[in-house]
Amino acid sequence: MATLPQRFDPEQCQAVTREVLAAHRDQPGALLPILHDIQDRLGAVPPEMLPLIAEDLCLSRAEVHGVVSFYHDFRASPPGRQHLKLCQAEACQSMGVKALTAELQSKLGLELGETREDGSLTFEAVYCLGNCACAPNAMLNGELHGRVDAEGLLALLAEQETQA
């Protein structure tokens, strides 16, 4: 079994998971809301918690693992302190996001899908943020930014890093 990342306190994880499970006890088809709530509070769905969830919902561990691994949103460990998602879909491509991605990858020293070793930044692809008339688009730490360029995004990252 994978070891818990440093940021996870096993007791806290268990407590949070049990609380979330109790809150959703009477909800039909509750697995996705449960996983979202856990991730909203812990930053990830720790793999160690899957047996607990499975037992509570009368599902097999394989079924719960199957759901967690199916959806792009759920992660086994928390993202970096800053989380940059850059849209790769058609409308953003029409406004040059391929070149922008290459430039950012080189300037950040990260490929799409990677997190810096010091945990300061996660850089990911996303497919459509619904702001396609103002492409290219990015989401930084949950905030949507339209008509982005490398200079602006790097400035935003620096600004938020000093705030953090």
Add this chain to the structure above:
Amino acid sequence: MSEATMSAGTLTVYVPRDATALSLGADRVAQAIAAEAKARNLEIKLVRNGSRGLFWLEPMVEVNTPAGRVAYGPVKTKDVPGLFDAGFLEGKAHALGQGLTEEIDYLKRQERLTFARAGITDPWSLDDYIAHDGYRGLKRALSMAPEAIVAEVTESGLRGRGGAAFPTGIKWRTVAGCEAAQKYIVCNADEGDSGTFSDRMVMEDDPYVLIEGMTIAGLAVGATMGYIYLRSEYPHAEAALTATIASAYAAGYLGDDVLGSGKAFHLELRRGAGAYICGEETALLESLEGKRGTVRPKPPLPAIEGLFGQPTVINNVISLASVPIILDKGGAYYKDFGMGRSLGTLPIQLTGNIARGGLIEKAFGVTLRELLYEYGGGSASGRPIRAVQVGGPLGAYLPESQFDTPLDYEAFAALGAVLGHGGIVVFDDTVDLAEMARYAMEFCAIESCGKCTPCRIGSTRGEELLDQIIVARSEGPQPGRIELLKSLCDTMLGGSLCALGGMTPYPVMSALNHFPEDFGVSPDTTEAR
């Protein structure tokens, strides 16, 4: 009188809270306006309205004047002191002035039915919604027999706006005709297509209209429970729906006894988890049930065996949001718009490389050329428009020679294209259509649910094949690979379980057919046909 429409004597300033406006700095502009007013000892009322959808002007600030609302945009924080100096609170002239909002050509030439209130009201205010004809449809529906509500929707000619264009009234009639202890209304708000945001706009800029439409659907088919399945990429829509559903409950528009009618309708918001396939209706139902979002074979139809095995109406946001006006003004009023069998209006989303992108709600029948040049003003880059993709990642690429096609479901089908959810992505002449075809296969491979082989394996093989074609295209014709690509597309088209695998060949084949030179195929050969 509602807060957002206070008399012209009050200095009211509107700064949108729509995600597009926010993504361009609307919050900072709103703060700057409030601070500047305070510094000048001016009392103003700041309303966070929805967006009108004139996105090249966002953040678009409006003020109330005796002549009507006057618009300024795009406003940056640095423009704020100058706007005050120029007297914008009285609607006076400024370089960013756009005149009376309602007279802006782009907006004036639209037919706003579903989006009648968007940008005008404070979307979170129930009072404002009611003051602008909200809940009139529900009140009329409550006085009607369920069959009469279904008949009104059938009469309107409304077809599913999610993309499949199935007649909404017929879907409702099927569910109404089923006997079951529990039926459901499910709203598909998993708007994953690139080039679309009309669902998002409804949910952020006029959320009560969706809640009202779902409630009417519940009355019509005898469903007491509704779910909105919202994609996780839309946090602002989630916030708006969470707040407005709570307000609707508190005011008795949702609950066990809707407006004292004795009829129940409950509504719950569910968040998706980043899977494009969950926009496919049966995958969405699986996901709502807490499972992997894999596609179910049909039959059984969701109308008969849907959510938790019960009869279920599953409609797109725009379809449901169009229901209140149909019930308010009648099916005959709605179907008076449009052409042929495409009746009513379509919220068109003009996006990508376009000078004036935004939302254009028009009766069916407007041509692409009118949209691209008269509304859109040509490309954002100033270069010639080479291609447009209509209908999302599964829609065809259309060349300039097809720009006179009217937006009509049947006219598009005749071209081997689709209208889909009404999204138009514009590309200038720097686009490489072989790369776009490759991306279509790549996207399908990333998002395939894996249930059927043509989609799961075919998309990966297609991506590899297009990689080879792109590498070798400068070295002369490669008829073998082109034949193989066509054959693969044929297999995916005919053999896939749902539209993801079944329609990925649309962008691929249209790119190959209309832009063969990008694939190393000479345009004057028939090789690509």
